[in-house]
Amino acid sequence: MTALQIEHLTKTYGPLTVLNDISMTLAPGQRVGVVGANGVGKSTLLKIITGELEPDGGRATLRPGVRLGYLPQDDSALEGTIGALIEQAFADLRAMEAELRTLETDMGSLTGDALGELLDRYGELTDAFERAGGWDADARVGVVLAGLRIDHLPRDRDVRSLSGGERARLQLALLLLSAPDVLLLDEPTNHLDVDSMTWLEGCVRDQRGAVLMVSHDRAFLNATVTSIIEIDEFSHRAKQYTGSYDDYLRAKTRERQRWEQEYAAQQDEIKDLRIAIHDEIRAMSQTKPTKKVGNDKFAKAFFKGRTEVHLTRKLDNVKERLARIEADPIPRPPRPLMFRPDFDPRALRGQFAITVSGVSKGYGPRRVIEDVSLSVAPDARIAIVGPNGSGKSTLLRMIVGIEAPDSGEVHISPQVQLGYLDQFGADLDDSQTVVDAYIDGSDLPEQAAISDLLVSGLFRYDEVRRTVGMLSGGQRRKLQIAKLIRQQANVLILDEPTNTLSFDVLEAFEDALRGFTGAIIAATHDRRFLEGFGGTVLTMGNRQLNAAR
Missing domain, CATH: 3.40.50.300 (P-loop containing nucleotide triphosphate hydrolases)
Structure with missing residues (x-):
């Protein structure tokens, strides 16, 4: 079942295109990494999904009832004490829990269709509460804070007194505790040490919902994602690759090999076509009758004319083929980067x-x-x-x-x-x-x-x-x-x-x-x-x- 659908998203800033016709779907259990050069629109994509930015074309749609959680790269929205913020992270869970208790109380006084409707609602709410980790929410607080190495911080401490790294880790902890159905992460490994990164990798893999994350950390991506979406630096279009980062790298290597092979084959064809053009032109200059016709001048001219027409048509076909290739050639693959130190x-x-x-x-x-x-x-x-x-x-x-x-x-x-x-x-x-x-x-x-x-x-x-x-x-x-x-x-x-x-x-x-x-x-x-x-x-x-x- 699709939790998030993105259809033909386009975003521009003046003459600069940032996202170009981006489409994808995200379902529970999928963990997708978004990669590309700095400035290609990865963070912009997440901000459009959250509604912080409006696209110039297309749309991003969440399935009704799906809860969205977002970790931006900055933590400017955090205010209050650590304990108060943890309680705010559980606001949806507390509301669901309160409604469940109310429904349980009402069950004894209803019959017939009214009871049936209440039981349906109770079942839906119970499933949502379980998906959000409601039964063990309080126990998870200690686990998450310890995993991100901020469990030593007093709950009554004001977040304004925290370091930048502590604030970033607290914001990530609050998001994980809220257990959204769709989790958007923008560079989640920033400010984490190796032990915290390893813990987060396991946490992300265990997510029941869908995860869409922007990350430059190849080791983190390799340990967590089920597929990778690459936004091209030049076209600003997206291409999806199934599997881990290693799978993505192998696919990119195969693409590079095909590119080199196709370029080499086309260069050989261009060379052959140019030789063929040279040969046809030389053949036309040496055209002779192809049949013995005696001294019949009319017959000689006739057969010579037919031969010239044939050669001209063949030459035109070769030239046309060469022109088509040269109008849209396969670009030369980049030369491998290489250091040449001036060094004995x-x-x-x-x-x-x-x-x-x-x-x-x-x-x-x-x-x-x-x-x-x-x-x-x-x-x-x-x-x-x-x-x-x-x-x-x-x-x-x-x-x-x-x-x-x-x-x-x-x-x-x-x-x-x-x-x-x-x-x-x-x-x-x-x-x-x-x-x-x-x-x-x-x-x-x-x-x-x-x-x-x-x-x-x-x-x-x-x-x-x-x-x-x-x-x-x-x-x-x-x-x-x-x-x-x-x-x-x-x-x-x-x-x-x-x-x-x-x-x-x-x-x-x-x-x-x-x-x-x-x-x-x-x-x-x-x-x-x-x-x-x-x-x-x-x-x-x-x-x-x-x-x-």
Whole structure:
């Protein structure tokens, strides 16, 4: 039975199309992940379903009686104490429970059709109460709060005194306690540690209702979804893939292989058609009668004319076929991303590429990093994990020289050329065009730069002259990656490298990193990235850098 139906949804902002003819259905038991590059309209889709935004076309319809729950990315609506908010989360359950008690009281005084109608209503309400977890609601409070690691917070505490992470986890807890029939989640793993993520994965899998979630967390999607809907970055249309994230990735790999095969086959056909045109033109210039006709000049002309007509018709058919292909060709598949470091490994033999010695850093009275040391070999793979605000980005900025330590020192070997991918793209100039930003700091000719951007598949031709300020978060990240590859650095410093990218670009970027021969230091919270990264994992916490547990 369908709980939610979306029909031909379209949403635009001025000339920009965000959602284009999106249709889907959602039934109880289905858990659907919505994926795509930052800015393609994933959160907009959820807001249209909730009624917060109006579509420009189409509609989203909930089946009558279906209760909707929504977790936005912000928590601005939370006010009051934790205990009062928990009680508000049970408001629908309390109302159902009260009606059940009233119906039970009325059963003894009714007969006939009136009793039958009351029993029907009682049965419907009992089913709804059970689906919402009404029988064990109070017991679930402790389980949910503990799972999200906020059970230590006093129930009489005002939410305005909570940290941003605590507020976000409380909002998620309240939504789960309300047990809606359709659950909409927008980046639910933000602000969660690994243990809380693992608990949430099990909670989502156990949902009896339908779940529609936007998430950049590939490990979370892989553990929870029954299908994935991808919103294309360019067409803004949706395509559905059955199964987990791994199933989606395999399907995308097959699509890429078919694309490459079809492109190669078409290129072969274009080559053959051009050869055929050349051969037909040459044959026409050498046309001779095909039958022995003696000295009959009229017969010679007749047979020559018939031959020319045949060749002309054949030539026209070949030209027409070639014109049809060239009018709508299969686009060239992007070239795999690849780092080409300007680097002779022998130059650093027996040396460290980077040495961090006893650095400390604070901002006013707040100490962020205290006496941290780190030695980085020429081929090291070092991942740094830890909570937001623990100092991961600060350490990376000190390594690349953007910030100076209060004490201690950072030594970079003279043979090292650093490539830095910062978390927010602060190095990009919003007034520059994409191609100018890509060239910036090099002597690369413009046409060569445009060719690089197009062949990589990171940008289309109509995007390379857009200003950086017009780009989405995902497009800005792609520009940063393009610049990083162009620099030919031999040591990469990456701050949350997987943020805001569409999964196809992300997987290609990770493949390129696996082929990189120099050292990499990456600060990340992405579990899937860590699985394939290898090397050493260090944890930043309590102002120290230690080996991960």
